[in-house]
Amino acid sequence: MDVENQKVVNRGSGAYPYRRSLWLVFLVIVCSLAVQQPPVFGQQDRPENEVTKLADDVYLFRHQFHQAIFITTPKGAIVTDPISADAAAWLKAEIKKYSDQPVRYVIYSHHHNDHITGGSVFADTATFVSHAAARPKILQAGDSQTPVPDLTFTDRMFIDLGGKHVELIYTGRNHSDNSLVVLLPENKLLFAVDFIPVETVAYRTMRSDYPDDWIESLKQVEQLDFEALVPGHGRVGKKEHARMFRGYLEDLRAAVNEHVQKGASLEEVKKTVQLPKYEQWQRYADWFPENVEGMYRYLSQQREGVR
Numbered sequence: 139m140d141v142e143n144q145k146v147v148n149r150g151s152g153a154y155p156y157r158r159s160l161w162l163v164f165l166v167i168v169c170s171l172a173v174q175q176p177p178v179f180g181q182q183d184r185p186e187n188e189v190t191k192l193a194d195d196v197y198l199f200r201h202q203f204h205q206a207i208f209i210t211t212p213k214g215a216i217v218t219d220p221i222s223a224d225a226a227a228w229l230k231a232e233i234k235k236y237s238d239q240p241v242r243y244v245i246y247s248h249h250h251n252d253h254i255t256g257g258s259v260f261a262d263t264a265t266f267v268s269h270a271a272a273r274p275k276i277l278q279a280g281d282s283q284t285p286v287p288d289l290t291f292t293d294r295m296f297i298d299l300g301g302k303h304v305e306l307i308y309t310g311r312n313h314s315d316n317s318l319v320v321l322l323p324e325n326k327l328l329f330a331v332d333f334i335p336v337e338t339v340a341y342r343t344m345r346s347d348y349p350d351d352w353i354e355s356l357k358q359v360e361q362l363d364f365e366a367l368v369p370g371h372g373r374v375g376k377k378e379h380a381r382m383f384r385g386y387l388e389d390l391r392a393a394v395n396e397h398v399q400k401g402a403s404l405e406e407v408k409k410t411v412q413l414p415k416y417e418q419w420q421r422y423a424d425w426f427p428e429n430v431e432g433m434y435r436y437l438s439q440q441r442e443g444v445r
Contacts, residue, residue: 187228189236193325195302197236198368201225204253205370207320207329208233211300214242217260218320218329219253219370223283226256243267243297245306246287247331248317249275250346253370258283265289267297269308271316309358311351313341321362328362328377331370336379338372338420339386344432349391350440356384372420389413394433398441407434 190198195210199221206219208229215233220226233241240263246254249272257266268276268287277286289295295306305321313333320329332341333352340347359380367375390413397407411430416422 187225187232189232192366192368192374193322193327196322196325196327198374199225199229199232201228203371205368205372206247206253207368208241209302209304209322210237210239211302212239213300214239214263216243216245216297216299216302216304217241217264218245219247219331220244220256220259221253223256223259226259230259239300240264242299244285245318245320246272246276247320247329247370248272248314249279250314250332251279251281251284253331255281255283257285261285267291267295267306269306269316269318272314275316307362310355311348312355313347313352315348317355319359319362321364323363326363326365327368328359328364328366329368330359330380334359334367334369334375334380334383335420336367336369336372336375337382337418339416339422339425340390340429340432342425342428342432343435344429347432347436349387349433349436353384353387353391356380356387360384386413386416386419389415390429390433391437394430395437398434398437404431404434 186202188200190200192198192207197208197210199206199208201221204219204221204225206217206221208218209216210233215237217229220229230241241260242264244257244260244264244266246257246266246268248269254276257264266285266287267289270290270292273287273290276284291306291308293308297304297306303323305323307319307321309319317331317333321327333355360377364377367377367379369375393411393413394407397410402410408427408430413426416426
């Protein structure tokens with residue numbers, strides 16, 4: 139309804155100006171609520187599974203909030219984290235749209251089951267690869283949907299398939315003690331899961347993490363030759379984001395350690411420590427206090443000689 143026209147129609151009546159005011163107030167409230175509502179796209183309408191081309195024969199696979207990459211070659215496909223049984227089944231069918239060759243390798247980024255479950259879907263044709271430290275943990279978990287790695291390595295491993303060269307590199311402990319990165323030198327692309335989030339704080343209380351090693355691990359990543367950074371969650375970034383996240387961990391460590399050295403309690407530290415520089419990063423509002431808690435726990439244990 140045209141508000142101006144409504145004003146003209148109602149002009150000249152003693153009762154209508156009051157109703158007109160109520161109507162205008164109603165319109166203001168409705169418009170205000172409409173502006174505040176988040177966009178529907180990206181929530182209800184976003185597909186559960188999605189494939190996006192990153193480079194020639196290199197694709198990003200997203201399942202809900204998890205991501206992996208796959209590479210097609212004339213001799214077969216290379217897949218990273220299957221994510222889940224449902225995700226892997228969908229991906230296997232989807233890959234057939236891009237290649238008539240089977241999946242030859244499945245690479246596990248680390249042992250956490252929210253990324254590597256479902257590999258059994260590819261077990262009929264694929265060889266499974268992980269860092270050496272991941273294998274015993276996967277074996278111990280005993281999940282029938284997650285095949286135990288056939289091939290493992292400690293520092294570096296190379297996969298050459300159908301003219302594609304892929305490097306698997308271990309840069310030390312970080313989010314786990316067995317996280318590897320997948321480097322595609324030809325495309326200057328790096329796939330790194332959970333330990334290099336793009337302008338996002340660390341996950342919750344960092345229970346499985348090694349903060350000091352993590353900082354050193356990121357320094358090693360910064361020495362690699364790549365431009366595009368593909369994380370296990372969130373938007374694709376660039377090499378600079380590895381340095382930015384290292385800066386975040388260093389700033390967090392320094393801020394928390396100042397109070398740990400003074401003998402402050404956890405609650406005191408959580409109330410005191412803030413890093414305004416990173417307030418615009420994803421999950422700062424809800425996960426930053428937990429990051430402080432995780433760093434406090436780590437530094438307190440380190441101070442006591444526990445870790």
